[in-house]
Amino acid sequence: MPSVPSTPPWDVHRLPPADGRTVLVTGGNAGIGYFVAEQLAATGAAVVLGSRDPGKAEAALAVLRARVPGARVRAVRLDLADLGSLRTAVASLGPHLDAVVHNAGVALDDPPRRETGDGHELMFGTNHLGHFALTRWLLPLLAAAPAGRVVTMGSFAAKTEQLDLADLQSRHDYRPKRTYGRTKLAQMHFGLELERRLRAAGSAVTSVVVHPGGALDSRTPARPPVHQRTAGAWLGGLPAAVVLQGKDAGAWPAVRAVLDPAVGGGQLWGPRVFGLRGAPRREPLWRNLADPAVAGRLWAASSELTGVDPQDALG
Template sequence: MSSASQSRPWDVHRLPSAEGRNFLVTGGNAGIGYFVAEQLAATGAVVVLGSRDAAKADAAMASIRSRVPGARVRQLRLDLADLPSLKAAVDGLDLDRLDAVVHNAGVALDDPPRRETGDGHELMFGTNHLGHFALTQWLAPVLSAAPAGRIVTVGSFAARSERLDLDDLQSTRDYRPKRTYGRSKLAQMCFGFELDRRLRAVGSTVLSVVAHPGGALDSLTPSRPPVRVTTPGQRLRALPAGLLVQGKEAGAWPVVRAVLDAEVQGGQLWGPRVFGLRGTPRREPVPPHMADPAVAAHLWAAGVELAGTETHLGFR
């Protein structure tokens, strides 16, 4: 990339070329993940949509191709709630190298009862955090094979007000869906920062970056039928909220910058410019509770035990 392109202000509507690069977006068939995939596809990269549902992934790819002429998109069957399936899924990538993975897929439950994955883990913690924790191990060889691989973990603004209960990571004693979701996203973000520290310690060329979409509402999101349809009435009713938050197309901007910007460094946090809720992407200070080394060490050890991974996750 030329020095001129590096010094030019970041423009969410004029992304740099990523021709020849390969990206994987987990949960790329809907929500923030869909718009991340659509925007990355416009750079000329190969974009793989990780999805549990082949039909939804097909619909997402058709939508992307209708908006991005020549888009190079394909899908990968990926179920983060099924930890034993992840190695075979990654084998199905059939890529010599992966330039970036976006850890985006997630489950958000609004009501009880507490649910578990087939492996016996609380569903949100097991999918959002443990699934990506385990996936990282299997992706390590192809990420390390890229000249400058990146792992971009998509967190949540909700994680700012949460704290992890290290004695009850899976909410077995006190399950409240919204709090459990926020804590699962906090666990993801803590993992992203700790992962970068460990990558630096072993001299890896791979970077770990954390990004969040701010406040991203479906009702402010542009339609992408059949992936997502927003009616004029929904958009009209949501206009007042647009003073504070935004749609999911804009919510994808910090994630896309974390993937593409040559000046982004490992261990950074990226989010929307206006109060962390809306606007163009900017770097944010990392809240202390997301970077506490003692909490990170405990969470990492729990991840190794619960997900059955190696301590170093395969990075050298």
């Protein structure tokens, strides 16, 4: 009886080829998003950096081309805080898109509370509402691909948070770190609810949620001028290296979610070791992500706040 060929174990340093595929990475000009783009570009995929700053995008493209000879990379101006600009930005992407990594985000450490030009709290408006609205315009492009995929980058900071559906904009109780964690939790809820709606519509597109674990600048390899790392910062980060990692490793779950057909819709992927560092693995859904009713109410509120609904692209 002939043996059935086994699937080789996933190796973050030996990724499968992805020639012919096109992936959009929001916030791909810096941080984890840059390393997602670099790793995908090395597989032969065409990578589009979504960035609100054309200068930073061009700098990132130059580094990518130097690091990955023959890299097929370009940038599109994408400002998630400006909801009205997103449809036009998507129009420049072409007839189809194989995957999007919803990575871009704003993290504020100190008050005062700030708002987008649309009047939304800056972190919620950018991290969640921007990606919610962007998905509305991307879904037709993803549906035109053989197996389109939405990969939403959550955060370990969301694991201990709960959404306050009565105060999504943090108007009554604004604490920057907590607000950030809740915006990432909202993103993760959206990614899971999107998968439920995709399945109900019979779509070939899938939606996966990932998180990078603990990803530190001090443990991240230098990519000047995109990322500068001094010897002092590297040494200072040594104690944390026992449980945390660099942003290059923080990119691994998202990269696997884009490339590995064994990763299924509605799943959560993160680092293997305590959810903080190591190779990517599937995790059980966190307890605060388990209630579809919360995700449904968030979806309805997000549609009202943005004036668009990704459901409209599902037919």
